[in-house]
Amino acid sequence: MAGEKKPAFAGHVTADDVAVAAGVSRWTVNRAFRKDASISTKSLEKVMVAAERLGYVPDLRAASLASDRSNLVALLIDDFANPHKLVMMEHLTRILRREGWDILLVNTLNRDDAGHALLNASQRRVDAVILIGIQFDDEVLETALHARRFRKLIIFARTSRNPNTISIAVDDVHAMKEIANYVHERGYRRPMFLAGPRTYSAHLLRKETFVEYWRGHFGVEPETVAVAAYDPALAADIVTDTLAGRNAEALPDIIVCENDALAIGAMDVIRHKLRLRVSEDIAITGFDDVPQADSPNYRLTTYRQPISDMVEYLVEVLGSSEDRDFDRLFQGKLIARESA
Amino acid sequence: MAGEKKPAFAGHVTADDVAVAAGVSRWTVNRAFRKDASISTKSLEKVMVAAERLGYVPDLRAASLASDRSNLVALLIDDFANPHKLVMMEHLTRILRREGWDILLVNTLNRDDAGHALLNASQRRVDAVILIGIQFDDEVLETALHARRFRKLIIFARTSRNPNTISIAVDDVHAMKEIANYVHERGYRRPMFLAGPRTYSAHLLRKETFVEYWRGHFGVEPETVAVAAYDPALAADIVTDTLAGRNAEALPDIIVCENDALAIGAMDVIRHKLRLRVSEDIAITGFDDVPQADSPNYRLTTYRQPISDMVEYLVEVLGSSEDRDFDRLFQGKLIARESA
DNA sequence: TTTCATCTTGCTCGCGAGAGCAAAAATGGA
DNA sequence: TCCATTTTTGCTCTCGCGAGCAAGATGAAA
Structure with missing residues (x-):
């Protein structure tokens, strides 16, 4: 006193x-x-x-220790070449913080490292784990889930078939059908699908849906090409290798890309390597609607995910103590620009 | 048993x-x-x-509580439109994790929020705070430092005059002089400098250095324009407003940008709004060497920061218990491409 | 004023580890 | 084999807070 x-x-x-x-x-x-x-x-x-x-x-450490609730979530991420990750992180960090959640950021270096990353998070006794990375296999997730190291394991922006995880994602199937129809309506007939890496647990149903839908409705099997990472530079290399030297009839009239990162790489190749015009010679579509997609340079026709809504739902899930099925698909929106 | x-x-x-x-x-x-x-x-x-x-x-919470070392560092970031942030985060998360540091990611929403963000971090009793955001003012830093809430406050990729912070950055002064000389040697005579937002504590000396050096050595005062954020889209708007409608003689022959985010926005404008050729009509330089700068679409002449070295030094600083002056400037490297 | 319900406050015990010391075990040299 | 040294192990006490309960304060109804 x-x-x-x-x-x-x-x-x-x-x-x-x-x-x-x-x-x-x-x-x-x-x-x-x-x-x-x-x-x-x-x-x-x-x-x-x-x-x-x-x-x-x-001291939140002590509070957490005593109450068994840390108000901490781990964010596992690995795909740093993809600009959409920055968008997702911005939304996640802003909204989670507003709701009182702190974020432990873990870079999952590669698939073999995922287990360690999860272990890392569990040592801080996080309340939940959010995966926005891509390199996870079922075995690792199963191990972590079985050990019940976290109350919730949320796979964000990607669907999962694992019944023990919570998947918050856009409705890829609906989206790709919409894109396929759009592409066909605009008169394109020789699409090539540019896909990203195949992961084990967390799937993107974009390639499968597009290919099957196109085959089923328009009778032909689209060509598909895969890129090992969502990296524009890598996509550019693959597209160059695939298309360089083909004569005009052998070229696709549109490249439908699994996301914008790939689309941007592909578009650069069309213009600067193949020396063709985007849209007139080869059109292109993406997915995500990253900020760049709207730049005058790209004007990419793409599909916007309602990230804000998805994150708002995520915090709702985090706050809930019920034990129901939290999986949810959101409807996105086709954004038509000049690239297709 | x-x-x-x-x-x-x-x-x-x-x-x-x-x-x-x-x-x-x-x-x-x-x-x-x-x-x-x-x-x-x-x-x-x-x-x-x-x-x-x-x-x-x-349980690392308990360990931290008992030992008074958390092995946690807070990463405060706000500038999510700048693609270079993704590059820095990738390096930081990977290398810090390798060295056993966990990362608490905090989105500093705006300048007023910086104090709360710092408080947030202090409640988790982080060992250090790393700022890679831009919106901090001296008052907030002083308050936090005075309260001694963290052992170390590190300003990364930005220099600070505050004697109590640790600044790990590239040598902006040297870099901009190098760029100025390069620009002049290549024959450009009417540079315009495109600057980012002015911050209080953590400065970039790029604009000041370039302008003074150019005036001092080449006799004329370069035009300067400022953008409120390191956002390509925003930069594009400002550049459009500034240059649209000027006749050829009134246009700069090169735009020297404070970083690549601005340069990319500016380049898009030159091509798609002004309908001029990059380099022939208006050249452009950036800073950071983000991945996009190397894409065939941009081929941006820029300046690479040795991020890996800087982060390696950062972990050295984190691990040290000495109480010396840890400030350090690194030398970068001019990357000449086709844009200038 | 009395009585009971409600709100506030203080307390015991426990969360899961680490510091630092003392006892016990292992090691080594003569 | 014996004693001195070193290594290993166990223990007490502490870190800062929360759960849950009991005691105390407050207030409204009778």
Whole structure:
């Protein structure tokens, strides 16, 4: 009380210090920082004034340890060449933070590393794991799930058949049918599908859907090419290797890409390597509607995922303690621009 | 011992359980998971076998609480439109993880939010904070530093004059002089400088250096234009507003950009809005050497920062307990491509 | 004023580890 | 083989907070 001046070394100010300063018990101090706790406005104010003066903030490690809820989620990601990841991260970090969740960011270096990444997260006792990476196989997920290291394992922006994971994604099947119809209506007849890497657990149904739908409805089997990563530069190499030297009739009239990262790489090749015109000679579609897709340089026809809605749903899932099936598909939107 | 089967619910397997299973004490179990601890190979193995079987992993929250070292660093970021952020994050997440550091990712929504973001981090008792965002003002940093909420506050890829922060950055002054000389040597005489937002604490000395150097050495004051964010789309708007309608003599012959994000936006405008040729009509330089800069579409002359080296130095700083001046400038490299 | 319900406050115990020390075991040299 | 040294192991105490309960304060109804 009497001008007892500690050198405000906030790193080690504890609730006890505040309690003494405010003339209440330690538990009242902690209660003041919990939104659910019952506390009188009088002591709340006393505590807050003292805390402010001493520079006290509660230690979430201890809170987490005692309550068995960490309010921490791990975000596992690996596909850093794909610009859409930046978009997803922006939404995830902003909205999760608004809802009081902190994020542990883990770079899953490669498929073999996924298990370690999961283990890493589990050591911090995260409440949930969000996968926005692509390199995971079922075995790893099964192991983690079986060990019940997390309450929830959420696969974001990708569908999963694993009944124990929660998948929040766009409706790829519907989307690709819409794209296929659009492409056909616009008069394209020789599509080539440019696909990304095949993963085990978390699938994109885009290639399968497009190919089957096109074959079923328009009678021909589209050519498909796969790229080992969602990397524009890599996509460019593959497309160059595939198309360079072909004469006009052997070229596709449109390249339907699994996402914008691939589409951007492919478009660069059409223009600068094949020296053809985009849309007139070879059209192109993407998926994701990354910011670049709207640039005057690309004007890419693509398909927008409702990322904000998906993340809002994600926080709803995180907050829920029910044990139901949380899987959900969202409807996206075709964005027609000049590339197709 | 005798086939006592718990339903391997790893979420609640504690060191005590493993101790019983392995026939040692709890402390021996914990020691087995610490690299510095003294333990016999025999008990190490016993513990590891038991831990593996039960699915035990140490609880880093508790370890952190007891040892006052969290092995956690906060990464504060805000500039999600800039593709270079993805590059930095990839390096940071990969190398920090390799060295045993976990990352708490915090999206600093805006300048007013920086204080909250810092507070957020401090509640998790992170060992250090790394800023790769741009919106911080001195007041906020001073408050955080004064409260000593973190052992280290590192400003990455940006220089700071604040003596209490650690700045790990590229030598902007040297870099811009090199760029200015290159530009002049290549015969450009009417440069325009396209700058990003001005921040308080963490400066980029690029604009100042370029403008002063050019004026001092070549006698004329270059025109400068500022963009409110490192966002290609925003840069495109500003450049369009600035240059559209000018006749040829009033146009710059080169646009020197503070970074690639701006350069990419500007280049799109030159081609698709002004309908001019890049390099022949208006040349352009960037900074960062983002992946896109190398694409056949841009072929941007730019300046590469040695991000890997910088992050390696960062982990060295994190690991050090000395109390010296850790500020360091790295030398980058001019990457000449076709855009200038 | 009394009585009972409600709100607030303080307390015991526990969360899962680490520091640091003391006891026990292993090791080595004469 | 014996004693001194070194290594390994176990233990007490602590880190900062929360759950849940009991005691105390407050207030409304009788």
